[in-house]
Amino acid sequence: MTPAINAAKRARVQYSVHQYEHNPNCDSYGAEAAEKMGQDPLQVFKTLIVSLDSGKFAVGIVPVASQLDLKGMAVACGAKKVMMADQGDAARITGYLPGGISPLGQKKRLLTVLDKSAESFDTIYVSAGRRGLEIELKPSDLLELTAGQWGAIAKSYSG
Template sequence: MTPAIRLLESQGIAHQVTSYELENGSGSYGLDAARALALSAASVFKTLLAQLDDDRLVVALVPVDASLDLKALARAAGTRKARMAEIATAERTTGYLVGGISPLGQKKRLPTFIDEGAMSLETIHVSAGRRGLELSLTPNDLIALTAARVVDLARRGSLCE
């Protein structure tokens, strides 16, 4: 059981945990999860860590079929620039390995931003804290648990990240 699952259970939040086999994938853990679980890529969100120009770390959640607009994230966080956090920093800060970083149950609670597309979904799917393990819950529950701000962060067909 991961910290993310323990958090949901301790709070009595309705959720579902699904596991899947990791095979020779696309190199994108989120897209691989969507394919393995036969889910719409627009409903599976990846958890990304970014570092702002004032050195604060923030969490951003966007659909796995989109990229993160770092400029939009920086604006939402009240700074001018954001860049992706180093892998070692992301893993050390969250307590999870890249490809399995959950927005829930992280070692250090960070400001969290979620793409507004989540609000059109009945169920959102995020990592449960381990590669090959996915959580399903309502967007409102995820937002409440992470104190996330809902903003326009996702870009399709761009090279933002």
């Protein structure tokens, strides 16, 4: 059990856990999760940690098929500017290793924003706290468990 799974269990929300064999040579963790689980990459979400101009940190949750829109994230957080947090800071703050950062069960509660695209799904997948482990739950339950909010924070990959 991970802290993420324990948080869902304690809250008594409906969830299911999905496990797959993580390839240690893969560096696109979210895309790997969607592919190995045979799920739509718009329904599998990645958890990203950003640093706000106030010095605080926040969590952005976007589909693995998208990028985090830093301007949209800044607006959602009421900040002038945000930037991606250093991986070492993200691990220290959340208690999870990069590629396995879950929005659930983090060491301390951070401002959390879930991309509005999640509203179109009955359930979504997010990391359950380690590479190769995903938790499926309702977007509304995720927001309730994280005291999160909706935001327009995803943009399509360009190029």
